[in-house]
Amino acid sequence: MGLWDVLDAAHDIESFVHGLDAAAYAAQPLVHSAVERKFLIVGEALNQLSRANPSTAARIPDLRAIVGFRNVLVHGYAEVDHDVVWNAIQKSLPQLREAVKQILDGLADQGG
Numbered sequence: 001m002g003l004w005d006v007l008d009a010a011h012d013i014e015s016f017v018h019g020l021d022a023a024a025y026a027a028q029p030l031v032h033s034a035v036e037r038k039f040l041i042v043g044e045a046l047n048q049l050s051r052a053n054p055s056t057a058a059r060i061p062d063l064r065a066i067v068g069f070r071n072v073l074v075h076g077y078a079e080v081d082h083d084v085v086w087n088a089i090q091k092s093l094p095q096l097r098e099a100v101k102q103i104l105d106g107l108a109d110q111g112g
Helices: 003-017 022-026 029-052 063-075 082-109
Strands: none
Touching (some): 003 082, 022 029, 022 082
């Protein structure tokens, strides 16, 4: 897992919720289950990155909060608040996607 996994999962989340509002999202168990699964991938990929490459991981804004969100989804699954997830989709995910793209672009420019 790595930054490409984060980018792919972010893209999937955005496609899953395209055209939905918060109420429509919350009313569709299949959609929020798929979104939560992709957030698990994001959190796990970043958690592994933080161990494998701390300097790159440090460039991800709110990395600890993202990994913590993954932990809430895994361990607090019965109490997941769809409004919190929707807020993460709308506010945090675009920033994360952009940060990951910048890191990947920088690595490509370096030939890595």
